[in-house]
Structures are given as structure tokens and as C-alpha cells.
Amino acid sequence: MTEATDYVDRFFDRYAAALLARDASVIAGMYAVPSLILFPGQSIPVSDAAQTEAFFASSWGQYEGVNSVQKRIDIMAEAPGMVWADVTWTYNGETRERFCFQLVEKAGGYQIAVLTPMA
Numbered sequence: 758m759t760e761a762t763d764y765v766d767r768f769f770d771r772y773a774a775a776l777l778a779r780d781a782s783v784i785a786g787m788y789a790v791p792s793l794i795l796f797p798g799q800s801i802p803v804s805d806a807a808q809t810e811a812f813f814a815s816s817w818g819q820y821e822g823v824n825s826v827q828k829r830i831d832i833m834a835e836a837p838g839m840v841w842a843d844v845t846w847t848y849n850g851e852t853r854e855r856f857c858f859q860l861v862e863k864a865g866g867y868q869i870a871v872l873t874p875m876a
Contacts, residue, residue: 761835765842765860768867773826773846779817785810789861789868796874823848838862843875 768787775783785806792809794801803809826848833841839861846854859871 759832759835761840762830762832764867765830765832765840768860769828769830769842769844773828776820777824777826779820781810781813781817784813787869789863789870792869793871795871820848825849833857839870840867 772784772787775787788803788806788809790803790806792803794803826846828847829845831843833843835841839859842858842860844856844858845852846856848854855875857871857873857875858869860867861870
């Protein structure tokens with residue numbers, strides 16, 4: 758494992774723990790400001806951590822009954838201060854989400870700068 762791979766793995770361990778704890782504040786802190794969320798036909802610029810926190814706080818229903826999370830991470834590319842990771846999330850044994858995360862290095866570690874669904 759490269760150093761970046763190890764950091765990315767730990768980053769997404771924290772992300773998964775916050776998801777299971779339904780802690781929107783912790784997840785919001787894992788997103789850079791500004792950041793960009795790209796969905797088909799929709800781009801959401803994030804200019805305040807409160808936007809991310811409110812989004813997750815309002816979306817916990819989609820994780821109803823989820824009490825275990827597994828992740829598969831494929832590092833797509835690395836550059837100084839940046840990593841692109843293809844992450845597949847499995848909840849309670851069912852693969853349900855796949856995203857490309859562009860992570861940027863900030864004080865204290867990585868933060869999500871761009872999020873794009875992959876499937």
C-alpha cells in the first residue's frame with residue numbers, strides 16, 4: 758500500500774463510521790468548501806459546510822436499516838495533494854452506491870472536493 762492509499766483507506770473508514778452513526782456534522786467536515794457534487798443533469802456547488810450537513814441530515818431515510826458498511830476502493834489517479842478514488846459501498850451485504858471522489862489534501866488530512874456517481 759502506498760502512503761496515499763493508506764490515508765484514503767483511513768479517510769473512508771471514518772466516513773463509513775460517521776454514516777453508520779448518522780453524524781451529518783462529521784460527514785460535512787469531510788467535504789472541502791468549496792466543493793462540487795455532480796449528478797447527471799445537475800451540478801451542486803457547495804459553498805458552506807451547512808449545505809452538506811443539511812443534505813445528509815435530510816437523507817438518513819435512504820440508509821434506514823443499514824447497520825454495516827463495506828467499501829472497495831480503487832485509486833484511479835494521484836497527483837501532488839490530490840487523489841481520485843473509485844469507491845463502491847456495500848450496505849448490509851448489498852452493493853448500493855459507487856462514486857468517484859476527488860480528494861484534496863487540506864490541513865488535517867483529505868477532504869472531498871468533487872463527488873461524482875459512477876453507477
